[in-house]
Amino acid sequence: MKLSFHGAASDVTGSCHLVECAGKRILIDCGMHQGSRELHEENIAPFGFDATEIDFLLLTHAHLDHTGRVPLLYKRGFRGEIISTGATFDLARLVILDVAHLHEESAAGNGPIGAKANANPAQPPLFTLVDATNSLGLFGRAATYRQPIDVAPGIRATFYDAGHILGSASILLEMNESGRRRTLLFSGDIGNADRPLLPPPETPEKAEFVIMESTYGDRLHKPLDQSLVEFNDAVATTVASGGKVLIPTFALDRAQEILYFLRQGIEDNKLPPELPIFVDSPMAVSATEIYRHHPEAYNANCASLMTKGKDPFQSPGLKLVRDRIDSIKLNDFKGGAVIMAGSGMCTGGRILHHLRHHLGKDNTSVIFVGYAAAGTLARRIIDGARHVNVLGDDIKVRARIHTINGFSAHADQKELVDWQHGIGTKERTFVVHGEPKIMTELAPHLDQPVTIPALHQSFEL
Numbered sequence: 245m246k247l248s249f250h251g252a253a254s255d256v257t258g259s260c261h262l263v264e265c266a267g268k269r270i271l272i273d274c275g276m277h278q279g280s281r282e283l284h285e286e287n288i289a290p291f292g293f294d295a296t297e298i299d300f301l302l303l304t305h306a307h308l309d310h311t312g313r314v315p316l317l318y319k320r321g322f323r324g325e326i327i328s329t330g331a332t333f334d335l336a337r338l339v340i341l342d343v344a345h346l347h348e349e350s351a352a353g354n355g356p357i358g359a360k361a362n363a364n365p366a367q368p369p370l371f372t373l374v375d376a377t378n379s380l381g382l383f384g385r386a387a388t389y390r391q392p393i394d395v396a397p398g399i400r401a402t403f404y405d406a407g408h409i410l411g412s413a414s415i416l417l418e419m420n421e422s423g424r425r426r427t428l429l430f431s432g433d434i435g436n437a438d439r440p441l442l443p444p445p446e447t448p449e450k451a452e453f454v455i456m457e458s459t460y461g462d463r464l465h466k467p468l469d470q471s472l473v474e475f476n477d478a479v480a481t482t483v484a485s486g487g488k489v490l491i492p493t494f495a496l497d498r499a500q501e502i503l504y505f506l507r508q509g510i511e512d513n514k515l516p517p518e519l520p521i522f523v524d525s526p527m528a529v530s531a532t533e534i535y536r537h538h539p540e541a542y543n544a545n546c547a548s549l550m551t552k553g554k555d556p557f558q559s560p561g562l563k564l565v566r567d568r569i570d571s572i573k574l575n576d577f578k579g580g581a582v583i584m585a586g587s588g589m590c591t592g593g594r595i596l597h598h599l600r601h602h603l604g605k606d607n608t609s610v611i612f613v614g615y616a617a618a619g620t621l622a623r624r625i626i627d628g629a630r631h632v633n634v635l636g637d638d639i640k641v642r643a644r645i646h647t648i649n650g651f652s653a654h655a656d657q658k659e660l661v662d663w664q665h666g667i668g669t670k671e672r673t674f675v676v677h678g679e680p681k682i683m684t685e686l687a688p689h690l691d692q693p694v695t696i697p698a699l700h701q702s703f704e705l
Contacts, residue, residue: 246703247453252309262293268300270298274317296320298322314376331541411538412432413432427452436465436659440543445659447663450669454664457676459678460682468650475646493595496527497531503521521561522584603642615654
């Protein structure tokens with residue numbers, strides 16, 4: 245039996261881990277590298293294994309850094325079975341087709357709205373819509389939380405609710421090879437327990453080897469109630485001044501949570517009753533529809549709203565924007581409003597033209613509600629840059645900048661430590677999916693021994 249790490253090793257994106265047992269090769273996630281650039285070179289580099297020899301791909305959840313290279317895996321010869329929860333399949337289909345479309349658009353020189361043509365004939369798309377569509381045909385069995393699946397003879401997988409986004413899972417592999425038994429637990433991304441939509445993450449009781457994320461392993465999140473006060477105050481103050489509130493938004497889960505909080509703020513008279521809210525993201529619009537179709541994944545409070553016939557994401561002034569022309573017209577909207585647009589790290593998407601139009605105005609507020617990787621435009625703004633380049637223009641930052649980390653979909657240091665401590669029979673823990681400094685800071689707080697693997701490093705179990 246062997247475990248090897250081909251992504252998110254001493255890095256926070258590109259999750260991809262390989263297990264070899266009983267003559268089978270099982271991949272856990274196949275994510276895209278994200279950061280300050282398109283990272284084309286890292287994403288197009290060899291996987292570190294032969295895609296044609298992979299028998300199964302198990303997905304922990306649908307985020308791009310866990311599913312984004314699935315079409316490339318297909319393009320390079322993978323024809324095995326993909327197993328995920330049903331909600332993950334619905335969201336992954338959305339993500340995979342969207343990223344394929346963006347790669348084709350970028351290669352053709354059609355970047356974000358208002359961007360200059362950037363076609364590069366020497367840099368073809370990473371994969372095509374045909375690759376993406378064909379890869380979706382490999383999705384097979386749908387996993388149900390806590391119900392074991394016999395993946396192959398001698399290999400059983402059980403998915404546990406990770407509480408991160410809709411359908412997210414930690415995956416326990418029970419393996420038997422020539423009478424030797426081993427259990428491996430892949431955390432996926434562990435959720436923040438204090439969430440409005442989803443249940444808290446589950447902690448499986450036992451596993452000999454634990455492979456766990458560490459995204460926020462160096463800090464504690466601000467309590468949610470304090471974050472909501474800060475959020476509502478920033479929105480109310482900005483809108484009252486006639487300014488725009490820009491929220492760079494991850495389309496999966498974060499957009500739905502922010503819609504939930506805006507609705508709640510309006511109902512609690514913390515925000516104006518007819519507050520104009522624009523969701524300027526086709527993916528976020530579609531993802532919200534998918535969330536509506538999976539109430540079985542909600543926590544008890546959110547589920548009760550649906551039972552009473554109340555849409556947890558709907559506010560009186562909500563407008564959903566799909567068309568590019570309608571997106572551009574938002575620049576002409578007079579008065580205060582909330583504009584939610586992707587991408588969350590400001591590395592692309594419609595948020596860029598809103599930033600170019602409003603970042604230089606002192607009555608604008610930009611509210612960051614999610615993780616921003618080092619080197620991204622979001623991180624540069626958060627770190628206090630006074631001038632930034634947006635779509636080829638140098639913009640002076642006059643807007644008020646708010647960073648609210650209490651909305652994080654990731655567990656903080658205490659929650660990560662408690663999750664790992666709750667697992668019995670551990671022989672070793674591998675820490676992945678984090679910046680090197682953060683992993684080094686988290687490791688001493690965990691039950692030992694702890695290993696921080698290097699990219700493409702392998703371990704015999």
